[in-house]
Amino acid sequence: MASSAETTSLLYRISNEMxxxxxxNLKHLxxxxxxxxxxxxxxxxxxxxxxMLQKRLIRPExxxxxxxxxxxxxxxxxxxxxxxxxxxxxxxxxxxxxxxSVDRNYRAFLMKLSDELTRDNVESLKFVASLPG
Numbered sequence: 001m002a003s004s005a006e007t008t009s010l011l012y013r014i015s016n017e018m019x020x021x022x023x024x025n026l027k028h029l030x031x032x033x034x035x036x037x038x039x040x041x042x043x044x045x046x047x048x049x050x051x052m053l054q055k056r057l058i059r060p061e062x063x064x065x066x067x068x069x070x071x072x073x074x075x076x077x078x079x080x081x082x083x084x085x086x087x088x089x090x091x092x093x094x095x096x097x098x099x100x101s102v103d104r105n106y107r108a109f110l111m112k113l114s115d116e117l118t119r120d121n122v123e124s125l126k127f128v129a130s131l132p133g
Contacts, residue, residue: 007060014078015045025073072108
């Protein structure tokens, strides 16, 4: 079992390597598990990790939820730090994650779409949507 100090150190190292957009993507993926008000207060990755610990989404002995989120946002390098630390990252059941794979894939798709969407794309969509069918 991992100690709390080891987990804190690992989470600190991960948070230092995260970009602002990584934090925003993590918050987006957590919106069903963490109330919006608490997510808005998380201005740094370390504060989001603290909320996850308080909500027991992650625990010192099991960071698999965070590992999955990091993989979903395209930060396999950071997810690998969890694996290489020796934490128990065995697969959780869908019910433990709180959603099914279709829902997770859909949210990941929406996140990728929002990252790639430009203002011109939005204006084009508005124009197309206003055309009579």
